[in-house]
Amino acid sequence: MPSYFFHTRDGENLEFDEEGTDLPDDQSARNAAKELLAAMNREKLPNGDHMSLSVTVQNAEGREIYMANLRLDGLPPSKPAGKG
Numbered sequence: 833m834p835s836y837f838f839h840t841r842d843g844e845n846l847e848f849d850e851e852g853t854d855l856p857d858d859q860s861a862r863n864a865a866k867e868l869l870a871a872m873n874r875e876k877l878p879n880g881d882h883m884s885l886s887v888t889v890q891n892a893e894g895r896e897i898y899m900a901n902l903r904l905d906g907l908p909p910s911k912p913a914g915k916g
Contacts, residue, residue: 835892836861838868842876842885852892862898865889869900881906 835852855861865887872885883904889897 836864836897837890837892838865839888839890840868840872840886841888842872843883858891858897861889861891862900865898865900869902873902 833854833856836855837849837852839849840847853861853864855864869885869887872887876883876885881904884901885903886899886901888899891897
């Protein structure tokens with residue numbers, strides 16, 4: 833079974849997966865990356881109005897096969913012209 837490595841970024845913090853995970857194929861690795869990104873989102877509350885999370889998947893040969901990103905940009909509502 834092929835090994836895949838899931839490197840994560842939480843803002844400026846980058847964590848390299850040095851152990852890897854055995855999965856049947858690339859599609860399973862892409863699905864696992866999406867699940868990992870969702871878990872990171874649940875665990876990490878935004879500190880303010882901006883947050884950026886990402887997962888990069890590498891196969892055993894070191895080739896990047898997938899990247900998933902999640903970004904939060906909270907903005908106040910726009911005021912109509914002439915108001916405010």
